[in-house]
Amino acid sequence: MQNHWVVDLSFDEDESRTSCTASLSGFSAPGAQGTGEARRNPTDDGDSVIGEELAAARACHDLAHQLVGRAAAGIEGHTHVPAHPAL
Numbered sequence: 001m002q003n004h005w006v007v008d009l010s011f012d013e014d015e016s017r018t019s020c021t022a023s024l025s026g027f028s029a030p031g032a033q034g035t036g037e038a039r040r041n042p043t044d045d046g047d048s049v050i051g052e053e054l055a056a057a058r059a060c061h062d063l064a065h066q067l068v069g070r071a072a073a074g075i076e077g078h079t080h081v082p083a084h085p086a087l
Contacts, residue, residue: 005029007063009056016040018051022059030070034063 005026012019022034036058038051068087075083 003028007060009059011052011055013048013051015046016042018048018055020052020055020059022056022063024063024067030067032063032066032070034059034061034066036060036062 003026005024006029008023008025010021010023017037017039019035019037022036024030024032036055038054038058040046040051064087068085072083072085075085
């Protein structure tokens with residue numbers, strides 16, 4: 001069986017903050033969504049790319065942790081033994 005999931009990153013920015021939502025979609029993909037945020041120090045020059053990269057990394061990290069948690073719950077449902085899968 002072949003499956004394909006897509007991670008969509010959407011951003012919201014203002015002068016000092018960038019937030020990102022990482023949404024997972026695709027056939028049989030869980031409806032998972034991660035969030036991340038980056039804040040710019042007021043003394044730093046504005047560079048939206050840096051904020052987007054950091055916010056995206058944090059959103060993907062959040063999404064990954066949610067998926068590991070779902071996998072652990074699935075393992076435990078089958079084995080009835082606590083699972084601690086590593087990320």
